[in-house]
Amino acid sequence: MLFFTQCFGAVLDLIHLRFQHYKAKRVFSAAGQLVCVVNPTHSLKYAPTRCAAAQTSVEQSVLPSCHHHEAVHDPQLVPCTCPLFSCPWEGHLEVVVSHLRQTHRINILQGAEIVFLATDMHLPAPTDWIIMHSCLGHQFLLVLRKQEKYEGHPQFFATMMLIGTPTQADNFTYRLELNRNQRRLKWEATPRSVLECVDSVISDGDCLVLNTSLAQLFSDNGSLAIGIAITTSKVHNAEDEM
Amino acid sequence: MLFFTQCFGAVLDLIHLRFQHYKAKRVFSAAGQLVCVVNPTHSLKYAPTRCAAAQTSVEQSVLPSCHHHEAVHDPQLVPCTCPLFSCPWEGHLEVVVSHLRQTHRINILQGAEIVFLATDMHLPAPTDWIIMHSCLGHQFLLVLRKQEKYEGHPQFFATMMLIGTPTQADNFTYRLELNRNQRRLKWEATPRSVLECVDSVISDGDCLVLNTSLAQLFSDNGSLAIGIAITTSKVHNAEDEM
Numbered sequence: 001m002l003f004f005t006q007c008f009g010a011v012l013d014l015i016h017l018r019f020q021h022y023k024a025k026r027v028f029s030a031a032g033q034l035v036c037v038v039n040p041t042h043s044l045k046y047a048p049t050r051c052a053a054a055q056t057s058v059e060q061s062v063l064p065s066c067h068h069h070e071a072v073h074d075p076q077l078v079p080c081t082c083p084l085f086s087c088p089w090e091g092h093l094e095v096v097v098s099h100l101r102q103t104h105r106i107n108i109l110q111g112a113e114i115v116f117l118a119t120d121m122h123l124p125a126p127t128d129w130i131i132m133h134s135c136l137g138h139q140f141l142l143v144l145r146k147q148e149k150y151e152g153h154p155q156f157f158a159t160m161m162l163i164g165t166p167t168q169a170d171n172f173t174y175r176l177e178l179n180r181n182q183r184r185l186k187w188e189a190t191p192r193s194v195l196e197c198v199d200s201v202i203s204d205g206d207c208l209v210l211n212t213s214l215a216q217l218f219s220d221n222g223s224l225a226i227g228i229a230i231t232t233s234k235v236h237n238a239e240d241e242m
Numbered sequence: 243m244l245f246f247t248q249c250f251g252a253v254l255d256l257i258h259l260r261f262q263h264y265k266a267k268r269v270f271s272a273a274g275q276l277v278c279v280v281n282p283t284h285s286l287k288y289a290p291t292r293c294a295a296a297q298t299s300v301e302q303s304v305l306p307s308c309h310h311h312e313a314v315h316d317p318q319l320v321p322c323t324c325p326l327f328s329c330p331w332e333g334h335l336e337v338v339v340s341h342l343r344q345t346h347r348i349n350i351l352q353g354a355e356i357v358f359l360a361t362d363m364h365l366p367a368p369t370d371w372i373i374m375h376s377c378l379g380h381q382f383l384l385v386l387r388k389q390e391k392y393e394g395h396p397q398f399f400a401t402m403m404l405i406g407t408p409t410q411a412d413n414f415t416y417r418l419e420l421n422r423n424q425r426r427l428k429w430e431a432t433p434r435s436v437l438e439c440v441d442s443v444i445s446d447g448d449c450l451v452l453n454t455s456l457a458q459l460f461s462d463n464g465s466l467a468i469g470i471a472i473t474t475s476k477v478h479n480a481e482d483e484m
Contacts, residue, residue, distance in 0.1 A: 150392040173424075182415075183448075184430040205455045206425075213447040 035115040035225075036107075038144075040127045081163070081194040082106070083128055083143050096163050096194065097139045100132060108132040108139065116226040118144050121219050125154040132163070135230045139163045140174070140191060142228060143198050156215050158187070158226060159198065159207035166193040170233065176208050177227040178218040185210075185218070190233065277357040277467075278349075280371045280386075323405070323436040324348070325370055325385050338405050338436065339381045342374060350374040350381065358468040360386050363461050367396040374405070377472045381405045382416070382433060384470060385440050398457050400429070400468060401440065401449035408435040412475065418450050419469040420460040427452075427460070432475065 080087040081096055082104045089099055100106045109131060118129040129144040144158045158176050162169040169191045178185045187208035192201050201207055210218070218224055322329040323338055324346045331341055342348045351373060360371040371386040386400045400418050404411040411433045420427045429450035434443050443449055452460070460466055 150395060153392060182432045184428070186426070186428040188426040190424045205453045206459065209451070209453060209456065211447045211451060214451065217448065 034109060034111045034113075035117055036109050036131060037117045037119060037223075038107075038129045038131050040118070040120050040123050040129050040146075042123070042127055078195060080104075081141065081161075081198075083130060083141075083145070083198045093164065093195075097132065100141075100163075106130055106132055106141075108134055110134050112136070113227070113229045116142060116144070116228055118224045118226065119222065121146070121156075121215060121222055121224050133160075133228065133230070136172070136232065138168070138172070140172075140230065141194055141198070143202075144224075144226070145198075145202055147202065149203075154212055156210040156212075156224075157202040157205070157207050158210075159201050160191045160228070160230075161194045161196070161198055161201070162191045163194050166196065169193045173231050173233050175227075175229045175231075177229075178210075178224070179227065180218045180220065180225075183217060185214075191230075276351060276353045276355075277359055278351050278373060279359045279361060279465075280349075280373050282360070282362050282365050282369045282371050282388075284365075284369055320437060322346075323383065323403075323440075325372060325383075325387070325440045335406065335437075339374065342383075342405075348372055348374055348383075350376055352376045354378070355469070355471045358384060358386070358470055360466045360468065361464065363388070363398075363457060363464055363466050375402070375470065375472070378414070378474065380410070380414070382414075382472065383436055383440070385444075386466075386468070387440075387444055389444065391445075396454055398452040398454075398466075399444040399447075399449050400452075401443050402433045402470070402472075403436045403438070403440055403443070404433045405436050408438065411435045415473050415475050417469075417471045417473075419471075420452075420466070421469065422460045422462065422467075425459060427456075433472075 076092055077090045078093050078096060080089040080099060080103075082100055087103065089103065091099060097108070101108060111133075112135055114133060116129070116131060123146070125146040125148045127146045131142050133140045133142055139162075141161045141163055142158070143161070144156060146154050146156050148154045160174040160176070162172060172191050173188055174191050175186060175188045177187075185208070189206075192206075215224060318334055319332045320335050320338060322331040322341060322345075324342055329345065331345065333341060339350070343350060353375075354377055356375060358371070358373060365388070367388040367390045369388045373384050375382045375384055381404075383403045383405055384400070385403070386398060388396050388398055390396045402416040402418070404414060414433050415430055416433050417428060417430045419429075427450070431448075434440075434448075457466060
């Protein structure tokens with residue numbers, strides 16, 4: 001049994017490497033703002049073969065999905081928060097960032113305001129564009145996901161999660177801004193904690209949601225630029241006049 | 243045949259009056275801003291019996307739907323732009339506002355910034371919330387529509403149209419803003435002309451789009467407050483730095 005588990009593991013690593021290939025990243029600065037080119041990754045998390053394999057490989061131990069993190073024996077340990085892969089890793093919250101960088105090759109960027117430039121928006125769902133953003137002494141995970149909630153009608157969902165606890169997350173406000181073709185769309189909210197699971201945030205629709213036609217209006221040559229800014233909540237509350 | 247047409251007309255007028263009953267409007271001022279309470283109106287435009295009756299009543303003459311305004315014989319005449327009812331009226335653009343006020347009882351509000359408070363958001367689709375807004379020497383039509391693009395999944399679509407030509411519309415920018423529960427969503431765009439038809443703007447999704455869960459997050463006790471501001475485009479272009 002252990003032999004089969006290891007075989008599955010090797011196959012999964014190969015699949016993983018295959019997709020890492022597409023995650024090349026280029027960073028440049030335009031008009032004083034850091035522009036980060038983020039290439040898409042086809043999400044493997046919900047592919048049926050991958051799920052079955054992942055379940056076999058961990059042999060009835062704690063599942064790596066964030067829906068199951070209540071079942072972790074040591075309350076200090078959290079499962080892998082990578083939205084792309086079902087990964088059996090678990091560890092302390094402080095080392096989640098290094099796990100995401102080293103194992104899942106998710107890039108990290110510094111700066112209060114950056115532009116996230118997602119390429120190849122035409123690729124079929126499910127597809128994810130992911131980056132980590134280091135700002136104000138914390139790390140955030142930005143996820144743009146193309147998903148078909150209604151069959152044949154893909155939508156784009158963008159959200160920002162704090163790699164920290166929900167209490168820490170309450171101290172921040174993030175803003176996502178699209179601006180093109182005489183249209184501007186801004187979404188501001190308190191980031192959710194990665195402990196709350198990106199999948200449930202997206203299935204609840206509590207994030208920036210774009211239909212395909214709106215995504216096309218905001219895209220330039222197949223790429224979507226999302227301006228990102230993070231502030232502390234105190235600043236947000238002072239501004240909070242409608 | 244003329245007798246039947248007139249009978250149909252009388253029945254339609256009664257249905258129309260029945261729905262006018264629900265369009266009572268209250269206006270009050272809160273924190274220096276004009277708050278306009280807009281009650282819903284069940285859209286009759288796409289009810290099959292209504293469409294068939296309207297077609298009979300106009301007896302193969304020009305259809306009142308805006309999709310057909312190219313067929314108007316006098317190019318100076320425009321069809322009724324009311325998004326609620328298929329109405330056989332046509333007239334000059336300058337008298338559209340008085341037609342909408344007098345025949346369709348759509349209220350008009352003055353002021354550069356107003357709050358549109360849509361009540362009874364839980365009512366089933368198709369439902370419309372409509373008001374006219376007089377500002378910067380022009381009149382705008384604000385439409386919030388609850389519609390099921392995907393069966394069983396109602397969405398909310400909000401847009402602002404200029405009661406004027408597309409060239410006149412290009413001189414303005416409108417902003418719709420939702421702000422509640424530590425979330426803020428802003429949509430800014432150039433208004434479309436009423437000659438372009440509100441239905442096609444909504445079916446294209448080129449407007450503020452809200453799914454049900456997001457609408458609930460922004461609602462208070464079943465009412466959704468939308469802050470509205472209109473500016474001239476020159477101001478918008480100067481601000482247009484991302």
